[in-house]
Amino acid sequence: MKITVVGASGMAGSRVVTEALVRGHHVTAVFRGDPPEAPHPDVDVVRGDATDIDHMRGVFAGTDAIVSATRPAPGAEDTVAATISALLDAAGGTRVLVIGGAGPLRSPSGGLVIDDPAFVPPEWRTIASASTTQLRACEAHPGDWVYLSPPAILEPGPRTGSYRRGTTTILTAADGSSRISAEDLAIAVVDELERPRREKHFTVGY
Template identity: 55%
Template structure:
């Protein structure tokens, strides 16, 4: 498979690029600023601005799927939903499937299913409200778009760098927590979930993941990925 990763230099994007290459896929890494990195025979790195539709269309035209992992600078969060719409506009023209790595704000609270996470101060303090609203607006932009070949992946409450375990829990639209109320995952394990979804697409438009839990009461399906070169 040939996969375009938009925002390839960020924490999620770089982990997804690494996992995709490890599995034997061809990757087109796209970012506004592309630092030098060791060459790889299946990696093409391109500097691109997603607001330039012609450049984006050219990048997506030759790919099987795209992953959108863009994060905007403070004060620019309101641009996330319009940028996502623009990516879906282009993907519709190129018939490219899109996986959006978004935010946790659109998820339901694990203690009150009538509340979205953005409305639950135990998980989204006031200082996080702006970026939380941006991710909720981003999901709404996807849901309102006529193109339907998209999937929205919500990370857990804490998404951080670290060492992957090779396992993760997959849920639907409610935040996954462990017995102690923690909700987290590292970038390498989220990348496993992203590649598993690209390789074996579900019928779900929105899902979430979290780190494996030893609690027998923890919700979510535990998945273990043994990475091999598949292409």
């Protein structure tokens, strides 16, 4: 499979590149800044801005699936809707897996995760709100997309090879925590690309 990862320099995107390579896929890694040298013979590295529709159409030509792992810079959270809409326009019907945020998930206590301080402390609220806006922009777009909401805590860690998959309610462990390593999130991403399911919005966690 030919997979294009937009936001390949980030925590999630870089792990998706690695996981896809381990499974024998060819990857195009898209960097907003100057791209590094190709780290692997099955990686094409290109420079691209997700909002540059014409350029990204060329980048996406011939790809089988696209992963959007972009994240707004602090203070630029209001750009997420325009960014994902432009990327979906450029995809031209190719399936896009959007790695979003936990904000739009349902909380076990009722309501949305964004409104539950057990999962979203005040200092995270702005980015969590952006993920809710991002999902709404996807829902308003006619393209072929699927939205992955990570658990409340996503951070580098071990690749355990295991995870649980849910739909639109946040997954928690027995101790009430909600987390996954970026390495195991990448496994879930490539699993979905290889064996797509019907859900348009899903989550994963331990």
